[in-house]
Amino acid sequence: MSLWSHIFGEIGFRKLNALFSLLGLTLAVTIVVASRLLAEADERETRRVTRDMGFNLRLISAETDLGQFYRDGFSRNAMNAAMLDRLATHLTNNVSFNHLVGSLRREYTINGQDILLVGLSETYVAPGQGKKPMGVVIKKGTVHIGSEVARKQKKKRDDTMHVGERQFTVANDPIETGTPDDITIFARLEDVQSVLRLEGKINEIEAIDCLCLTADQDPLAILRKEIGDILPEVQVVQMRTLADARAKQRQTREKVNQFVLPSVLVASAVWMALLAVLNVRDRRQEIGILRALGKGGGRIAGLFLGKAALLGLMASVFGAAFGTWAVLEFGPSLFPVTKKAIQANPTLAWQMVVATPVFAAFASFIPAMLAVSHDPAETLRED
Template identity: 35%
Template sequence: MILRLLGKEIWHRKINFALTLAGIAAAVALFVALLTAGRASEDETRRLMLKMKFNLIVLPKATDMAAFWATDMPQGDLPEEDAARLAKSPALDAEHYVATLQQKIDWQGRQALLTGVAREISSGGKKAMGYEVPEGACLVGYELANALNLKKKDQIEVLGTPLRVDNILVEDGSKEDIRLYVNLRDAQKMLNKPGRINSIQALSCQCYGQTVADLRKQLATLLPDAQIVEYRSIALARAEQRELVARYVSYIVLAALVGAAAWVGVLAFLNVRERRTEIGLLRALGYGSWKIFALFLGRAILAGVIGAAAGFAVGTEWAIRYGAPVFEIVSQTVAPLYSTLGWALVIAPLVAALGSLIPAMLAVAEDPAVALMEE
């Protein structure tokens, strides 16, 4: 009978229930969208860091830094093994290392930045941040591909080496647009520099706050023929970006939960007020406190479960459809985060029940005689 009453009452007071549901679904949608987009945003941070370049770069000591800042091209070279040596050393606490060999070349009547990249060395099985290009393949910058009308799967020849175009990079508005990424082995062959590299790019999360002077001192003994440069603004931006996102997401989720509980509470209170006589009648008909309590709490829990499922669907859809442009996320990285459905199905009914607890207790405490006599 209680379930029948619950269903019939909900159907009768559709607007109140729909508003309750909407409040819960909105909070869950926000929670799911933030977490789903947040996960994608983590991947996006990697992409952005790649876009901004790594925040540390190790160059041959022979590089004139004034010329480097003017051209972005290192001078001289380093043994390829230096990347692995650097990665193994405790001197630099970085997470990603990529050895590169790059040189400005003339190709098909245009200037291109030939960049050979080695397989990335990442600590703790972290996802690679940079491009990984197999031997015999290449990635072509947007401007270069556009000017030469290159498409994916085209066969090209660069400095006598045949290459397959694996992808055309998206427009970046920087030197990336004239870059030609190849495997380090291919680049070494093309430039006739076997076993050599001319930069090691590193991404260090812990470098924020660590002084470059310290890093240089430690590197002097490890790689005497190298020098280290930190892109300080990038390091700061990265640290600040992470802190900001983490701080605001937790505040927003907390505010959404409190807001949803308050919203459910207010609507439950209105529902109790509207049903004073009905509660009195049920008491007169012999319904005990627990049945009355179950009637109101059951309503909230049902709204929580349906709201959680609806909120998950809406939040996921939002994250997939709008999260990408808002967070500048590569769309394919935004995928449903099914673990949030499980959490939502636990948290939403709990929050809804908590929000309805006081109104449900008021319903139980309602003096049936007074309610019936007042009418």
């Protein structure tokens, strides 16, 4: 009589015990899978929201007068564009900043209209993170124009327009934003450098801090230390409102996950162990006769641990499928802004298939040991 046919037979006989165990484990796997998928979606959504919020770190020349900076909205002191490359070489997962974009920003006049002309470099991100660039990617020879520029210059998407001696194609549908962007022309950094005859120059490096610390935790001191060690010639300005909002959003999500997952795992383990104890109690006579027939502790433990692992395997399949389905079905109503953020995760499903049987067996370990250490003579004499 093989161990597995023995286990299958017992599951079929004591259906309720097996069913309750299976339900408990399935529920736990469902919650774990759903919360992980939602957390991943939330992460993507947070990333999107913070990307929409914009950069919260501005690195400007140390010589910049902050009065001028805040009055004009940008620094008039140019820096060497090589500083951006220097900072970018330090981008790793261990630094507290990411998403570096060099910019060159100046007032400019086109056909009598005062505008802002902004050149943006490509986005530098830490290696291996695969993060999307902040904002739109501007192609060579194109510009993105604000709504007021479009209105006064009578330009729309695909029109050509001259900026200085250079001709560009409008690559966006201008939309009124109620911000200085409405009077801005965005182009590639090298194009703006060329127009302004400021080759190799920028006047700002924008970035996002990754510290996820709120203002009271003083992230700025950490950032200034890290950046100052690399680029002593810049000063760091942090837009605290944005940084705080970003940090709080992430911290809230992490706190929820820190509470939900351990609670579910503990509850599930207790439930599984309780049912296993009941199962051991129901099977005292069986354990006694197995002992009398010369079966060792390994075989007896195997009956209980094997059953738990088998139920865990089944629960992992059901739970992963149900959790994924539930999130795909109901998740979009929780995250209406970015429905695309919600995705199935096959890797997570496989992790559940491997981990749940181990978890279930672990939860049943003490009851299994109770079964092994049970004195068979005690039940066999209960005739």
